[in-house]
Amino acid sequence: MTPVLRGESPSVTETPGIPCPDADLLGFAGLLPPAERERLAALHEFLQTRIRPAVVEPWTREEFPAHLLPALAEHGLGELELSGASRLFTGLAHAEVARADVSLSALVGIHNELILGLIDALGSPEQKQRWLPALRTFRALGAFALTEPEHGSDIAGGLSTTATRDGGDWVLTGTKRWIGAGTVADVAIVWARDTADGQIKGFLVETDRPGFTATKIEHKLGLRIMQNADLVLDAVRVPAEALLPGATGFAAANEMLRNSRAWVGWQAAGAQLAVFDIARDYALARRQFGRPLAAFQLVQEPLARILGNASASLGLMARIAGLQEEGRLDMPQAALAKATTTRLARESAALGRNLLGGNGVVAEHGMAKVFADIEIIHTYEGTYEINALIVGRAVTGVSAFV
């Protein structure tokens, strides 16, 4: 077993006589080649020692920790998607970011899967040259603007933001909701319906263009460092070259969402490792009735259940990584993984929160933060229900939604 997924707890390592095996009981990190295993171990160390403690305060205040971006870039997190690493490494790296902070992992995941990866896959050579170098080092940030105030789950059919060709320009008009990093991004990938042919197309829109405004959505339950925004596009004029040449229909957006759904599965797995780390540390350190909580059978069972859920999620995601490696991941598979891992994560979060008693409801102890963040990943990137319905359609041949 490798030490890479070991929980960070002085109370664990300092408690004599209590053996403390890795959280990675089934040895998923051991499936990586040695060089990637070492890279993952270094990433784990960095995230647990430098990032995990540094995000608690910004999370509580709903602030964006921009000062952490250079360190994240130094550790390759700005360019995971283009680094040439194996899919299993990329996935376990996303899980490690989520294990340190789920909120931050939303930033890193969307940045890699829906901005960097999308521009690389669907952009023109000029668009790639302009944006990729700055994105790879987090000198630039992007936002993925698909959801609208009146259209969430039914966005594919309902999207109402318009793009109208006017001479050499496009004019974009509409509103978007929930857009991650909306107030801090340099560029937004805006999905709009072409008024000429009715197709949904993707545009690279600089956020300082006249007519573009972003307003932060405040008081979110979770993912509090991710600056989600309401966007207004009031006749925003962009040049013809702003159109992503590979994104001239909704199939292009869907293609990207398939991989980003898989990424949320890794987020859910990592979040559950965080739940386990915090719950085990607490159970060993906290004493009631003269003994550590960990000595009680009704405490050991939920610990085993959380680890079982986390391990099941990792196993499912390792298989998804294999399918991605072979270029065979389809939407029902990604939807199954997203729905299942976030469902398990919700159970793990509830068990973990309960295990900390009163201390489970304050951010400082870590568990309340993960608990709240898991609620969000259950909803975004297609809600649990929508992903379940995608699987249901695939296995019955009958669509329960139009």
Ligand SMILES: Cc1cc2nc3c(=O)[nH]c(=O)nc-3n(C[C@H](O)[C@H](O)[C@H](O)COP(=O)(O)OP(=O)(O)OC[C@H]3O[C@@H](n4cnc5c(N)ncnc54)[C@H](O)[C@@H]3O)c2cc1C
């Ligand atoms: C914190 C956060 C970050 C986000 N980040 C982004 C982002 O960066 N970019 C972006 O474009 N979007 C983003 N989203 C939007 C997200 O993808 C949507 O919230 C999600 O798709 C659900 O849409 P909705 O909120 O409008 O809910 P609705 O579609 O209104 O759904 C409400 C409820 O009804 C259920 N429901 C809907 N239709 C059916 C049906 N046919 N059968 C059964 N149940 C159904 C849903 O499952 C849900 O439980 C984010 C959302 C959040 C909360």
